Amino acid sequence: MILPRLTHFFYNFLPSSNQISARERLRSCLGALIGILITGAVTSLALGHSSSDLPLLVAPMGASAVLLFGMPASPLAQPWSLVGGNLIAALLGVTCARWIDMPLAASALAVGLSIALMFPLRCFHPPSGAVALTAVLGGPAIHALGYRFAVLPIGLNSLVLLASAIVYHRMTGHRYPHRARARRAPTNDEKAPFTRADLEAVLMARNEMLDIDVGDLEAVLGDVEVRAYRRRMDKLDCARVMTTGVLAVAPTVSVCSAWAILVHHKIKALPVLDDERSVVGIVTQMDFIRHGALPPFMNNTDARQVGDIMSVPVKTVRASQLVADLVPMFASFGHHHLPVIDAAGKFAGMITQANLVRGLHKQPISDVDPPRPAAPIATPVEHLA
Template sequence: MSGIQQDWLSALKPNFKVLSVKERLLCGMGALCGLAISSLISWYVLGGVNAWYIAPMGASSVLLFAVPSSPLAQPWNIVIGNTIAGIVGVACSMWIPDLTGAFSFAVGLAIFLMMTTDSLHPPSGAVAITAVLGGETVHQLGFNFVIYPVLLNSVLLLAFALFFNRVIGRHYPYPKHVNERSKDPTPTQKVSIQPQDIQRALDEHTELLDISQYDLEKIILEAQEWANERQGKDYLCQDIMSKDVITLNQNDDIHQALDKFKHNNLMSLPVIQDDGRIVGTLALYEVVEWFKRAADPRASWEHLVKQIMNRKVVTVTPLQPIRDLVPYFVEKSFNYIPVVQDQILIGIISRADMIAVLQQQLNQIK
């Protein structure tokens, strides 16, 4: 084969990562077991229905077991996408006498509705066609076709996919990469690529992307260009602060405060009054000290946060350079510093935020 022919064939191949033999075998075994088990259950439940299993489930199994991280393979897509396609397909088979027109319109309308509901699932196009061209057995079911076999098959296959992917160590459904503690970006995102950078790059692409490796790299590079615009300036407190702040109220019970420490795995929290003004801080060690003296009659009156909190609070303003904060984190080992405006708490800057900035600046030097 000549070099020109090889280049031509290479241009036709997708830019996908080739998985190891083990991973390919797992994908195949997952589809084999998923289809066999869900098919047997469907046959048992719908023994009197000839259309107890439908071919589009084979296409769904490719997504669920081979590319479970794809946006098109998520639970919402397979259940809602197949349901929408089934309803549209049955309606078109009833109301459009011409078969070609019926299945063509069914697929086109199903795609529109799936994209509108963010439930696009490619095998659902085959579900719509099956509803039209499935023959007398399918037509006799009417809209029951949507419930069984479509919805039943989809749920059974999805249930096995959830089980199988978890057993072999895959994350499915695919988790969102977000800051689990708050609605703010993670400390690293604040000084590098942020979600809005990626969204801004995605807005430049009008087509729907199922994210191949090449597409993902291109989007990251474009997003990095937006992030680079932030890297040449002296960071201010408002640039890296977290706005979704976990706080205590001065009138909270100390036991409630302890529960918040345990739930969020934090060592210290700012204390505010009802109008949002910061009035102190409470550290976990101060709660521990309170427990130690709880048996002392002289301390029996202490049961609110304001009675044991530290009222001396170091704060900064949003427009203050973050270099002013370095001595507090380095010399005094602060865990965080509150950011206030007109004495109202509007954010905090943690030690992790400062480390993220330092790491970003070190990367620029390399």
């Protein structure tokens, strides 16, 4: 019992595996190599032979390179995080080294103050803690520089490494500085799976710093939502989610009879079929309103027929078509009802937004919306199933 527990305990020390491709790993390694090489070379040119005691590179730049080239999307790797964090830490480190004689106390205070300032100034950069320590423990050559240490080598190293990262990422087809990918417009729609406000509220409740931008996290969750949706919709065709046994009318039916059917059966649309059961149009409540064909606006002499007010051409989908293909039609083109046709082009059923949602949840239509029985309340109306 002890060995499995110990194994599980130490296994928790391992981070979760990353999903980075071999090509991206190689790109990161090569970028860090080039960035450090250029930073050292430029600093060498700037120093010349004026001081052989000063380092061309300070050790924290190695950690900064890991972030800039290995995790360029991280908030910790953005330009202001790098430059601001390193400069603040350098200035605080020099100050603590000058005014506190005990190196241990000066080191601890320099790191603690650096973190305290990086939070409100939004320049949190972990390698900056090492910059603060370097200012305190760097030796006589560093101490002799005083506050110039923040300019050279820290400032120059930081700026050159930053410039190298910007150029390298752009040359290799990546965005840096990173901008969170916009997923959706800000919304308070209660029907949305989640909103930006929901995400921010959860992060605030967790009260811990996550190494990801809120916008990126929103985009990732949105992508997961879409992928899960597609997976659940995979191989789900219209025939499995459509409503059958729906009422339909011929184009010669009077508008009064068609309206009576809509009201009596509490439905919003009727497919219009010809004698061959082909869909020639669709008539909805909006069609009646648009053409002034509601009972209060009609008189006894109104002889208009469904064919006079129906919407044409009508968008139809095939029974074999994947349900996933219907989402843009409902979401972007304003469709609420889509007639379904079979392989022969004949009317087979109807799909609504409700059908789409039920299909997403793999809920059989027959369980919640059984086919409507024939209700021939007007002689010109046929129940076509």
